[in-house]
Each structure stands twice: as structure tokens, then as C-alpha cells.
Amino acid sequence: MTDLVAEAAALDAADPLAHKRNSFDLDQEIAYFDGNSLGAPPKQVAERVASVVREEWGGRLIRSWSEGWWEAPARVGERIAPLVGAAPGQVVVADSTSVNLFKALVAATRLKPGRDEILVDADTFPTDGYIADEVAGLTGRTVRRVVAEDMPGEVSERTAVALLNHVDYVTGRAHDLPALTEALHRAGALALWDLCHSVGALPVELDAAGVDLAVGCTYKFLNGGPGAPAFLYVATKWLDRFEQPLAGWAGDRDPFAMRGAYEAHAGIERGRSGTPDILSLLALDAALDVWDGVDRALLREKGLALGEFFFRCADELLDGARILTPRGNDRGHQISVVDDDAAKTMAALIERGVIGDFRPPNVLRFGLAPLYTTYGEVLRAVTTLQELRSRNNEFHSGIDGK
Numbered sequence: 566m567t568d569l570v571a572e573a574a575a576l577d578a579a580d581p582l583a584h585k586r587n588s589f590d591l592d593q594e595i596a597y598f599d600g601n602s603l604g605a606p607p608k609q610v611a612e613r614v615a616s617v618v619r620e621e622w623g624g625r626l627i628r629s630w631s632e633g634w635w636e637a638p639a640r641v642g643e644r645i646a647p648l649v650g651a652a653p654g655q656v657v658v659a660d661s662t663s664v665n666l667f668k669a670l671v672a673a674t675r676l677k678p679g680r681d682e683i684l685v686d687a688d689t690f691p692t693d694g695y696i697a698d699e700v701a702g703l704t705g706r707t708v709r710r711v712v713a714e715d716m717p718g719e720v721s722e723r724t725a726v727a728l729l730n731h732v733d734y735v736t737g738r739a740h741d742l743p744a745l746t747e748a749l750h751r752a753g754a755l756a757l758w759d760l761c762h763s764v765g766a767l768p769v770e771l772d773a774a775g776v777d778l779a780v781g782c783t784y785k786f787l788n789g790g791p792g793a794p795a796f797l798y799v800a801t802k803w804l805d806r807f808e809q810p811l812a813g814w815a816g817d818r819d820p821f822a823m824r825g826a827y828e829a830h831a832g833i834e835r836g837r838s839g840t841p842d843i844l845s846l847l848a849l850d851a852a853l854d855v856w857d858g859v860d861r862a863l864l865r866e867k868g869l870a871l872g873e874f875f876f877r878c879a880d881e882l883l884d885g886a887r888i889l890t891p892r893g894n895d896r897g898h899q900i901s902v903v904d905d906d907a908a909k910t911m912a913a914l915i916e917r918g919v920i921g922d923f924r925p926p927n928v929l930r931f932g933l934a935p936l937y938t939t940y941g942e943v944l945r946a947v948t949t950l951q952e953l954r955s956r957n958n959e960f961h962s963g964i965d966g967k
């Protein structure tokens with residue numbers, strides 16, 4: 566145990582990203598492990614939102630729409646593009662991930678009209694599956710749920726598109742995006758990736774992998790704030806044929822002409838629907854400043870190292886605990902520990918200042934955000950969990966002994 570304390574201190578002292586924690590408004594008493602669900606606020610966000618309200622909304626009023634607001638969805642999209650390996654012109658920020666999934670899935674069926682099936686990652690985050698079912702109903706397709714790794718054997722000439730989660734939200738497992746994309750393409754199907762748990766965590770190279778479509782949220786590892794608008798990626802090769810079903814005026818080629826008939830914008834703006842939520846969008850814009858100058862290789866390295874340290878602490882302190890997250894590099898920045906009483910255990914951890922979350926029926930999730938999570942905090946999480954477990958065991962052996 567003393568070894569682990571010394572090791573954590575040494576790792577923190579040598580951490581090349583340690584200075585980044587200062588960029589966040591974080592209560593120093595709390596060890597925060599839920600950056601994979603709601604990222605912590607970068608310091609400049611509060612100031613920027615206040616100035617948007619006072620100066621842009623209050624001072625400039627309606628004039629602000631032509632002073633940067635209207636173009637903000639594509640402009641902020643360009644700031645996310647390098648984080649997902651996208652060349653300019655392919656990422657727009659708008660609506661929620663669920664809504665963008667709907668746009669992308671319907672557009673995919675239109676790009677592959679002769680194919681009657683949609684494959685969905687069997688372990689997907691629920692909203693993706695719900696939306697896929699609705700899209701299938703509306704477009705006369707059927708949905709087949711397939712384990713991500715089995716997609717290469719299951720995809721066929723019937724498949725229009727496969728929807729996959731890059732990192733599994735329960736186990737933290739990362740799927741092989743380039744290999745699975747290639748396998749789908751060999752069968753002529755499109756690859757639609759949900760990047761909610763990978764953007765801002767692992768390197769994502771959409772262009773290099775030839776991904777067709779992608780969506781992701783910005784309030785997790787991108788720290789954009791609660792309900793910050795999501796992003797939509799459409800590969801250049803599909804852009805002029807990307808016909809999305811929520812084609813509102815904001816996606817029109819000339820919105821302020823107020824014409825009677827819609828004509829899609831030539832660029833990625835065609836992914837937009839209605840008026841952008843400027844306050845959330847500009848909060849996200851400010852939050853993205855923390856990525857300036859961040860070496861993404863270092864980010865990944867630290868995310869993996871935090872996980873490795875978690876495993877080491879768990880091996881030593883959590884006798885027999887089952888961890889769902891793979892130990893290799895096929896994982897995101899989250900460790901998932903099985904606990905029969907997950908809801909109660911997490912509540913007790915939070916009471917003790919260790920904030921993670923749980924997913925039914927029995928998974929404790931610890932998100933590791935390389936920009937602000939420390940090795941010392943990882944040790945604190947595991948020791949706190951150890952205390953709770955040994956208390957529980959004593960309690961149970963007390964009952965058994967009666």
C-alpha cells in the first residue's frame with residue numbers, strides 16, 4: 566500500500582499533462598470519475614457564457630446572428646474535426662446525438678436503396694438501438710442486432726449500414742474501428758460510428774479509416790457542458806448525396822432567402838435542421854480551448870496509464886473483484902468494476918467524495934479523463950472501494966456467523 570502511494574506520487578510528478586488540471590473548475594476535495602458522462606467545466610466557460618449573454622445577446626441583440634452566431638455550428642465543427650481525424654468541411658455541431666443518429670441512419674438507407682437491413686451493435690447504448698428501430702420502421706428496413714466483433718461475418722449484400730459504438734459504454738471496451746469499417750465496406754455496407762465515449766479520449770481517425778458517417782456527444786470527454794450540442798460527420802465522398810430527413814431551413818443552401826422549396830446546402834451545413842442553441846454551442850466553443858496544444862498521443866498514453874494504475878491498485882487491494890474492462894489497449898478511458906450492490910456502493914463512494922456512476926445491473930464505472938484525473942485520485946478511488954467492500958464483508962460474515 567505504501568508502495569502504491571509512492572508510485573501514485575511519482576506518476577503524478579512525472580505527468581506531462583498534470584498542468585492541464587488547472588484549466589478546470591474542480592473542487593479539490595472531490596475525486597471526479599464521471600468525465601465520461603459529464604465532463605468538468607474548463608475555467609474559461611463561465612466567463613465566456615457571461616460575455617455572450619451580456620455583450621453578444623444583450624449588447625448586439627439580433628445583430629449577433631450575422632456577427633458569427635449563424636455560422637457557429639460549422640465553425641465549432643471545424644474545431645472538433647482534428648479530434649476525430651477529419652479534414653475540413655465534414656463536421657457540423659447541431660442537435661443531440663440521438664437526433665443526429667436519426668439523420669445519419671435515414672440518409673444511409675437513402676444512399677443504399679437496394680439494401681433492406683440495418684445492423685446495430687448488440688451492446689449499443691440504448692438510444693442508438695431505439696432510433697435504429699424507428700428508422701427501420703419508417704424506411705421499411707429490418708434491424709438485426711449483432712455483436713460488434715461478429716459484424717464481419719454477419720454483414721452481407723443486404724446490409725445498408727451498420728451502426729457501431731466505438732467504445733462500449735458499459736465495459737469500456739474499444740472496438741477496432743479501422744478493421745470493422747473495412748469489413749463492412751468489403752460487403753458494400755456503410756459504417757456509421759457513434760463516438761460518444763471515444764472523442765476526447767482515444768485517437769479517432771475517421772478519414773484514414775474511410776468511415777462514412779459518425780456522430781458523437783460533446784458533453785462527455787469534450788467537456789462542453791450539460792446538454793451541449795452533438796456533432797455529425799459526413800465523409801466528403803457522400804456529402805453531395807447526404808439527404809437527411811430533418812431538412813429544416815438551417816440546412817438550406819440560402820436560409821435567409823426564405824424560399825418555398827428546400828434545397829440542401831452544398832456543404833456540411835446540410836446536416837443542420839433549425840436554429841442553433843447558441844448559449845450551449847458557445848459554451849462548447851470556449852470549452853474546446855483546453856485542447857489547444859494538447860498532444861493526442863500523450864493524451865492516449867496517459868489514459869491507458871491511468872487505467873493500468875487502476876488495475877494495479879485493484880489487483881493489490883480489491884481481492885477477487887471482477888473488472889469488465891479489457892487490460893490490453895483495446896479499451897477507452899473508463900474502468901468498469903462489477904459490484905452486486907452497485908447502486909448502493911456508488912452512493913457510498915460519492916458520499917466519500919469519489920464521484921463515478923453505475924449502470925444496471927451491477928457495474929461501477931470510473932471515467933479517467935487524462936486532462937484532469939490524477940494517479941493519486943485513482944488510488945483514492947480504489948482504497949475507498951476497498952474500505953466499503955471490507956466493511957460489507959464483515960457485515961455479511963457477521964450475519965453468516967449468527
Ligand SMILES: *Cc1c(COP(=O)(O)O)cnc(C)c1O
Pocket residue numbers: 661662663664690692693730734759761762782795
Ligand atoms: C451518451 C451517449 C449517447 C447520448 O445521446 P444523447 O442524444 O446526447 O442523449 C448516445 N450514444 C452513446 C454511445 C452514448 O454514450
